[in-house]
Amino acid sequence: MRKYIKIKYIIFTIAITAVLSYGLFPLTACAWGDNGGGRPSYTEEEIDNGAIGATEISDGENYKKTDNYPGTIVFNSISNGIIGDEKNFVGARECFQRADGTWIGATKDTIWNPDEIEVEDGHTYIIRMYVHNNNPNGEDAVAKNTKISFILPIDSAKEIEVNGIINSSNATPSRYWDHVTFKSSNLFHLEYIENTALLENNGIGKGGVVLSDDLIQADGGILIGYDKLDGRIPGCYQYDGFVTIKVKAVFDYDFIADTQVRLAGEKTWQDTVTANVGDKVEFQIQYKNTSNKSQTHVVLRDILPPNLRYVPGSTKLMDAKYPNGATINEDVLVDDNGFLIGDYSAGSNAYVMFTAEVVDDSLACGQNTLINKGQAYVNDKLLEDRATVIIYKDENYDFTSAQTIQITAIIIGISICIVILIWLIYKIIKFNRRK
CATH class of the missing domain: 1.10.287 (Helix Hairpins)
Known part of the structure; x- marks a missing residue:
């Protein structure tokens, strides 16, 4: 006993x-999820009848005086909303650019692939995220500090998951995610097309407002909003919105580009390092011809982010012609046109290395993620790979x-x-x- x-x-x-523990550290095996461990679904009728906040239908004309007013702030939980099931709030479709710069297939009225999409080499795709505060009580139920981000993997694969994430400090749950999968029988990677992030809604986004490219891989996301980019989104359909980005699918069967980083003086190359202001870091861009033909006029280029400063005269080229490395006096690698390294036979490769210094031109308090882009051009095809430097400013993290x-x-x-x-x-x- x-x-x-x-x-x-x-x-x-x-x-x-x-x-x-499940409530605090939720796990999910499905495409959508949240940090509440799996939120319930509601129909529009249930919302009207007071499921997450009192309405005139549920509590009569004095509903604003009830204990259930304005209610709970919940995002993307309606099962029969304008996009169907709102939990499946990230989708993709192919789009085409006209000669005048406008896009076909970039409207919210077109058919979206909510789960997966087959890609073709060189084609462009638009990824859409739907953002809807489901509370029916408008300005009395404002979601605060609302941020969004897209997690866009930079590695090559035959299946690539792109996640869209919504955060709001006073919503329950406070974090939501969903993904769409890009697929191909060939290895490929996705390249984000800069300056294509767009918010569309009935307020500031009427006609579309361009968002910062920082929403890609953003730590915590960037603020959006209804009439300002201040993180405030009232509840109900009239305040919902769509955030879109465009990506290009690039197949990786002709050549590869690989970018890595290390602290100056160290031997091991890595994808990510942690450094301090004043440290010097070394970057390496590798190009390799993986085809069975020679490739001519190969160009390498590097795009340094703010707070990483190129050290003049630090570029070195290493290949079959220069097995011990050759110092390049001109700093063309970080210029707009890049560094023409020459012609390469099938199977041959080249390495370009250079040094950058960590500076504090615009570092924020806490963690700063600096993403360096190494690029390789062969004819009209571009491959890009990234290496990351993480900087912590000050000892006290600004939560x-x-x-x-x-x-x-x-x-x-x-x-x-x-x-x-x-x-x-x-x-x-x-x-x-x-x-």
């Missing part, structure tokens, strides 16, 4: 801990309100688990003493 009671208490403790809430919730959850465990141990000891 005593053993049975011990086991019962232990199972109870494990169950409580598992439930709390956002959403991060503070998450950390506080984790601490509270762990504390509750500890208290329950201590209480159960006390009960077990007390029970044993009675026996």
